[in-house]
Each structure stands twice: as C-alpha cells, then as structure tokens.
Amino acid sequence: MRVIIIGGGLAGLTAAYDLTRSGYETMVLEKDSVPGGMLASYNINGYSIEKYYHHLFESDGELRALIDELGLGDRLAWLRATTGYYTRGKVFSLDTPIQILKFPDLTFRDTLRLARFVMQSKRIEDPMPFDEVTARKWILESANHSIFDNFFVPLLKSKFGENMDRVSAAWLLSRINLRSNRGARGEKLGYICGGFENLINAVQRVVTDRGGVIRCNARVDRVTIEGGEVIGVEIEGSFIPSDAVISTIPPAMVLPKHGGVSKTSQHGSGTSIRYQGSVCLLIGLEERLMKDTYWLNIKPDAHFGAVIEHTNLLPPKNYGGDHLVYLTTYIHDASASLMTAREEEVAELYINTLGKLFPAFNKDRVLWWKLARDMCTAPIYETGYRKKILPYKAPIKNLYLAGIFSHPNYPERSMNGSIKAGLACARELVREVDERRTL
Numbered sequence: 001m002r003v004i005i006i007g008g009g010l011a012g013l014t015a016a017y018d019l020t021r022s023g024y025e026t027m028v029l030e031k032d033s034v035p036g037g038m039l040a041s042y043n044i045n046g047y048s049i050e051k052y053y054h055h056l057f058e059s060d061g062e063l064r065a066l067i068d069e070l071g072l073g074d075r076l077a078w079l080r081a082t083t084g085y086y087t088r089g090k091v092f093s094l095d096t097p098i099q100i101l102k103f104p105d106l107t108f109r110d111t112l113r114l115a116r117f118v119m120q121s122k123r124i125e126d127p128m129p130f131d132e133v134t135a136r137k138w139i140l141e142s143a144n145h146s147i148f149d150n151f152f153v154p155l156l157k158s159k160f161g162e163n164m165d166r167v168s169a170a171w172l173l174s175r176i177n178l179r180s181n182r183g184a185r186g187e188k189l190g191y192i193c194g195g196f197e198n199l200i201n202a203v204q205r206v207v208t209d210r211g212g213v214i215r216c217n218a219r220v221d222r223v224t225i226e227g228g229e230v231i232g233v234e235i236e237g238s239f240i241p242s243d244a245v246i247s248t249i250p251p252a253m254v255l256p257k258h259g260g261v262s263k264t265s266q267h268g269s270g271t272s273i274r275y276q277g278s279v280c281l282l283i284g285l286e287e288r289l290m291k292d293t294y295w296l297n298i299k300p301d302a303h304f305g306a307v308i309e310h311t312n313l314l315p316p317k318n319y320g321g322d323h324l325v326y327l328t329t330y331i332h333d334a335s336a337s338l339m340t341a342r343e344e345e346v347a348e349l350y351i352n353t354l355g356k357l358f359p360a361f362n363k364d365r366v367l368w369w370k371l372a373r374d375m376c377t378a379p380i381y382e383t384g385y386r387k388k389i390l391p392y393k394a395p396i397k398n399l400y401l402a403g404i405f406s407h408p409n410y411p412e413r414s415m416n417g418s419i420k421a422g423l424a425c426a427r428e429l430v431r432e433v434d435e436r437r438t439l
C-alpha cells in the first residue's frame with residue numbers, strides 16, 4: 001500500500017512518521033527545498049533559527065511526547081518569556097500585577113475589570129459554544145468599551161486586520177486560556193535549544209530510516225482522480241501512482257479544481273476557510289533592542305504589529321553573540337504592497353519604522369536580515385468557523401486531509417495541532433484500510 005503525502009510540514013511529516021511505523025510505503029512530496037513548512041529555519045553564521053518565531057506551551061501534549069520520543073527531551077528548555085505593550089512612545093512591561101496596574105492606557109478601574117474579565121474567560125472550559133459569537137460582542141458585554149478600544153483593538157487589529165470584527169469569541173477565549181497562565185514573574189515558554197530544525201530533522205531521519213521517502217523541490221500540481229477515486233498525483237507532468245493521498249495543504253488547493261467537491265457537500269461549506277498571510281522580517285543585531293522583553297505588541301499603526309526579541313528568550317550566546325529580532329505582521333490581501341514589494345524595500349521600511357519607534361536603535365548595528373512571506377499561514381477564525389472544519393476523510397475515495405485547517409488546530413493553529421492532525425489522519429487511514437481488508 002503506497003501513500004503519498006502532499007506537504008512536508010509538521011502535519012505531513014508526522015503522518016509519515018506514523019504510517020512508516022505501521023509499515024506503509026510512504027512518500028512525502030514537498031515543494032520547497034527543505035521540509036518544515038512554517039517551521040522551517042534559516043542557517044546563518046553556523047546556527048539555526050526559525051523563519052517564523054516559534055515556542056511551545058506546557059499544554060502542548062502531543063508535541064512534548066514527540067520531542068521525548070525522538071530523544072530531544074534534554075534540549076527542551078522552559079524559559080521565562082516577558083511581554084510588553086508599546087504605546088505613548090514607550091515599552092510597558094505587562095508581566096506582573098504591579099506592571100499591569102501601571103499600564104497608562106487603562107484606568108485603575110478598567111485594569112481591575114480586565115482582570116475580572118480574564119478570570120471569567122478562563123473559567124469557561126469549552127470555548128466551542130462561543131463559535132457563533134464575535135470576540136467584540138463578548139468583550140463589550142463582559143468587560144467594557146474602554147477595555148475593548150484601549151487594550152483589545154490593537155491586539156485584534158494586528159492579528160486579524162480588517163477581519164477583526166468577525167473573529168469568534170471561541171478564538172479569543174482559547175487564546176486567553178493559553179496566554180494567561182503566568183506566574184508572578186511572567187509566562188514560561190518552551191523552546192528546543194539549537195532550534196526546532198532539530199525536531200524536523202529528527203522526524204525526517206526516522207521516516208527515512210523506516211524506508212519512507214521525503215522528496216523536496218517536488219510541487220504537486222494535481223491530485224489525479226479516476227472513476228471517483230484518487231489514483232495518484234502529478235508533478236511537472238509526470239504521474240506518480242498511489243493507493244491513497246494525504247494532503248496537508250489548504251483544501252481549496254486540492255479539492256474544488258481537481259476533486260469536484262461541491263460547496264454544499266455533506267461536509268458543510270468545505271473549502272470556504274479563509275486564510276491570512278504573514279510578513280516576517282528577522283534581523284540579526286550587534287546589540288540588544290529591548291531591555292528584556294520577549295514579545296512586544298505595538299499599539300500605534302506601524303507596518304508590523306509585534307516585535308519579538310528571540311534572544312530575550314534564549315540568550316545571544318546561543319547565536320554567536322547575535323541578537324535576533326522578528327518584526328511581524330499578518331496580511332489579508334495578496335496584493336498588499338508588503339507582499340508584492342521587493343524584499344529589500346520591505347526590509348528597509350521595517351528597519352526605518354523600528355528606528356522611529358526606538359530612537360536609540362542604530363540601524364548600522366543590523367548585521368543581516370531575512371524576510372519570510374506567505375499568504376496561507378493561518379486560518380481566519382471567523383464566527384461559524386467550526387462548521388467549516390473538514391474531517392480527515394475527504395469526500396473522495398482514498399483522499400485524506402490534515403493540517404492547520406483540521407480540528408486540533410481550532411480555535412488556534414499550532415505545532416501541536418498539526419502534529420495531532422497528522423497522527424490522527426494517518427491512524428484514520430490505517431483504520432479504513434484495515435476495515436476494507438477485513439470485508
């Protein structure tokens with residue numbers, strides 16, 4: 001039985017990891033030159049650093065189990081992560097109750113109200129019933145206008161742009177749950193020392209040791225369907241036969257054109273999940289940018305919504321002394337100039353903007369920069385999203401779907417969610433094949 005997996009990100013690699021363990025002939029086809037997808041890394045000055053900032057949470061059970069299974073447990077560090085808010089020309093740390101009370105954009109009463117709102121939100125164990133309620137409505141009803149305008153609007157805007165008013169309260173509640181588990185000195189986040197590339201490499205090694213194939217620079221152009229069932233895929237005009245295909249790329253790229261899946265199929269609106277993109281500039285600096293803040297949300301309209309100083313999580317000594325800073329924004333329109341402009345133009349714009357926000361920042365201290373851009377980096381978690389989630393088994397025989405659009409990635413996509421989806425999808429395929437064999 002041969003299974004082809006489209007996409008060598010975490011979902012595809014972990015599906016291959018599981019299938020090769022069950023003895024399936026498995027081939028992963030990845031369009032890029034290396035596997036990893038959104039978790040791919042740059043190799044710079046002898047170290048490895050993710051193209052997009054990554055960390056894990058204590059609650060990421062499947063990811064932690066995989067890290068242990070691959071023998072990487074001793075590289076996993078739990079590090080204190082500090083957060084802040086940039087407003088009124090300054091960085092305000094928001095890690096301790098005192099710092100939060102001092103935050104100038106909220107009155108004392110609003111701060112207490114915000115604390116109550118967070119506690120109330122955290123008590124909600126199942127956010128799913130809030131899938132049809134907008135985050136805006138939930139905040140306005142449970143907190144107030146001032147908290148919404150002064151605290152949440154900049155966060156929602158930087159994450160969802162013009163779609164912010166459509167985002168569901170289910171997303172917000174799960175986000176609050178994830179990010180508010182902080183002790184008196186802030187939150188602890190997990191990171192694999194040496195980079196998440198170690199995780200990708202380790203999964204890749206196990207898959208190939210078990211006889212699986214991971215082919216890079218292999219963009220799948222077409223899923224071939226004959227007589228209502230998938231019989232293989234096409235790459236640059238050549239056909240590769242297979243008994244089943246697992247696709248981990250956005251379903252709209254696989255389903256409507258090739259599979260003829262109607263929008264009114266039994267799987268609900270199916271391919272109507274909308275995505276947003278990311279533009280993320282990583283800069284290497286000779287000196288630190290911020291005193292000790294890891295994650296900084298930017299309140300004023302800038303070209304990026306967050307500044308993430310990675311080396312305030314894992315110190316610069318791990319990177320030959322370089323200080324690493326991500327400047328990042330979400331994008332909602334493929335024709336936006338940040339997506340279409342030349343890389344040099346985006347880098348210049350971002351670096352100049354950083355200079356305006358931080359007058360002490362000296363752009364001559366920028367050692368290097370790298371830009372990552374992609375239009376499908378996260379679903380837009382609008383109200384009603386739950387009904388759009390596709391099951392692992394597509395409505396075409398022998399076709400399976402797993403990725404950031406799958407159930408474990410709602411209400412927030414994550415490495416853990418894609419690992420869970422990849423493993424669950426592979427197990428569903430194995431179960432169905434076993435069932436067919438026994439018929």
Ligand SMILES: Cc1cc2nc3c(=O)[nH]c(=O)nc-3n(C[C@H](O)[C@H](O)[C@H](O)COP(=O)(O)OP(=O)(O)OC[C@H]3O[C@@H](n4cnc5c(N)ncnc54)[C@H](O)[C@@H]3O)c2cc1C
Nearest residue numbers: 007009010011031037038052054055220377404414415418
């Ligand atoms: C800016 C950013 C920050 C993030 N931060 C975190 C974080 O801190 N913590 C966390 O847990 N998660 C984080 N994530 C999310 C996490 O990276 C993803 O959820 C996870 O890596 C997705 O894995 P995937 O396999 O589902 O999708 P992808 O990684 O997108 O994999 C899909 C793969 O398919 C390939 N592909 C596409 N089309 C084709 C084709 N036609 N043929 C062949 N191959 C194709 C792509 O190149 C890609 O490699 C972040 C993501 C981004 C963008």
